[in-house]
Amino acid sequence: MTLALPGLGAFRHRNFALFGAANFLATIAMQMQAVAIGWQVYDLTASPFRLGMIGLAEFLPAIGLALVVGPVADRFDRRRIMLLALGGEALCSVGLLFLAVSGHAAFWPILAIASAFGTARAFVAPASRAMMPSLVPPELLNNAVAWSSVSWQVATIGGPALGGFIYLAGPDAVYGTAAVALAAAIGMIFLVRYRRPAGSGKKEAIKLGDVLGGLRLIFSHKVLLGAISLDLFAVLFSSAIPLLPVFAKDVLHTGPEGLGLLRAAAGVGAVTTALILTQRPIRSRAGRKLFICVGLFGLCVITFGLSESFWLSLGALFCGGACDMVSVYIRGTVVPLATPDHLRGRVMAVEAVFVGASNELGAFWAGSMASLIGAVPAVVLGGSATLLVVLSFSRLFRKLATVDKLDTETLGFSGAEARDKVTPAGAA
Template identity: 45%
Template sequence: MNNFPTGPYASIKIPDFRLFISSRFCITLAIQIQSVVVAWQVYAITKDPLSLGLIGLAEAIPSISVSLYAGHVADIMQRKKIIVTCISTLLLCSSLLLFFTLDIGAGIITRSVVPIYTVIFISGIARGFLTPALFSFMPQLVPRELYTNAISWNSTLWETATIAGLALGGLIYGFYGITSAYTIDVSLTLIGLVLAISVGNKPLPEITAEEGVVEKIKAGLRFVFHNKIILSAISLDLFAVLFGGAVALLPIFAEEILHTGPIGLGILRAAPSIGAVCTAFYITHNPITKHAGKILLSCVGGFGVCMILFALSTNFWLSLFLLIASGAFDCISVIIRSTLLQTLTPENMKGRVSAVNHIFIGSSNEIGMFESGVTARSFGTVRSVILGGFATLLVVSVMATFSKSLRTLQRVQ
């Protein structure tokens, strides 16, 4: 007889998992507040769309560079220690951004945004190590039978934090100023650190037999590239995120097309997560039990359509609705892909597989921001988003045609 909790709230009845997702909630809230404030601050200083893309590049380069090694580390070291160290580094970065807004540090960014990019670069290193550690630590906190439930709740709270963080970032910055926004950022990161420290230590699974760092990393790569379902799923999201997103350009849409200020930007940034959190909560109570592959393909295609229509919209409320819909589509693909990775990957290889996934998906968000900035400068803001949406639809068509294993996938667990 199973001795673990059951029902839609099963995983959050486990104390260590509650602490884990509470810590991630606070860290995500802080990161999203910071992202809104940094984007608005940089664009206010430079008035250059490319400068927004460079924010993503400044984080993606170090994150990609350390990711494979970080995955290896997550498979041979206590994952909780890695998480605590990374959050401590993020706390330092948030404190530096706050310092730049005080009288004693304001002169550092008077003529250049390079110090801001430098801090983002350091945070990119920390997040490169944090991602595989979080991914591989979470399944140690719940039974295998609760993976889908835990992933759904993890996504729900992550998206909720994104909604609150992006909205709060705009509201706090708009009403109380940049120093107050960064102060909240620092405080939330500190709370997240305390909660992470409170999670119980978990033993590492048996380390795989490969000799040396390089061979262990190669083993993780071979696993991903030889598993057609995992490779197809993460490749699909890679190109959708790389070409289809418009998040990096939202400050331009908010100011020049939809004619709203920092508060409107915060609402627009939060809109995808409004759709995502509602969808994640629904899936928690109504798990996907069949046609998972077709649902995944349809949702990525729906995301691309939303981006095209968003680019054409000049009405704030229509744009808001389309961003909400895009978040709902994206959430479904995230839950399907994450569940596949957790259930198909051996425990002692989850750090390395997560690192590959992070390179494919996580860092493609930041590279996508850079791509958006480059194409916006070359073709214009609206055209760049339209082109990205059509590129997403093309990728879905190609994947649906050539990846039978994904197209015919029924269950994710």
């Protein structure tokens, strides 16, 4: 029986099906492992500060290697990069398993392994995102993006819960399960048939121009710059999730079970919307819909901040997650279509840092503002700032706001144009 249902078009392509399943397993493994590391480190140290150090150790490699992993993904075989990097992640899981089983688990070895895992992850992300558009025809890319978003959201919601349940049998059980999941992901990527982009496989050393090529292309392409920076500032200012414990306890007067529902609401809204988008993709007025949804996201954040009703807050978070998913869907389609294949690794690496930085800095912004003016004013101010960003960006990036169809003809550079944008004047 073939997959002929509407909205499943991307899965009719064997390579994407294998690729999607591998990414799902790798994300589940990462989420399970993060829960186990956090619980184990806090059990060992009883120090929230050291918990924060673990998160920083996993995130810093993505920033430090951002301008390197992109050219690597463009210069070398992306499938091979994924195999090696996922292999590195699996070895980290095995290392954590060894520490747990041998009784030598301690903070500093776990920190070192977490940093190594973050380093491997830094290579997986751009290679994976740059590889995906080559696995489906251009007309099915938006379908592939939607299903990838569903997969990521489900893994992000289910992974921590699964990790917590398995942890009842001990941290070694979680690390062992993560290692098996990563090994399965490696096997699936190995089976993917992937054609390397033109220009990859060159033997020359990576030069400074290669490293900066992604930044030059982004800053010269108004649609790319607008799509990435709109998401950056929207998430930066409207990051209410880190303050959910404060709202649950002090504003909505609910317990841990209520906090769990609040934390899940945005993810459920995102998954629901992504599933709808697999069946009813955005076919026109994409730019206008992007700005409308980011504006609605800001309004949802304001509503959440002002609400004293648990159910209204839950609904605001659900709708906010839904609006954010539309933004992720459009950006996830615009960025690869607007980027020539031989430059996708560099652009995806820069985008990954922008997205990661917006999440981390957004949490810092929310906490800092809440400590200065209180949690409710901080969230309302953040949502209002997002509305101002939408209004200003709709004028600053008119080309993005007027994008109609999500296709290469509308968004893409020609090969010559891309080379001109990436190569600095006077360069050979």
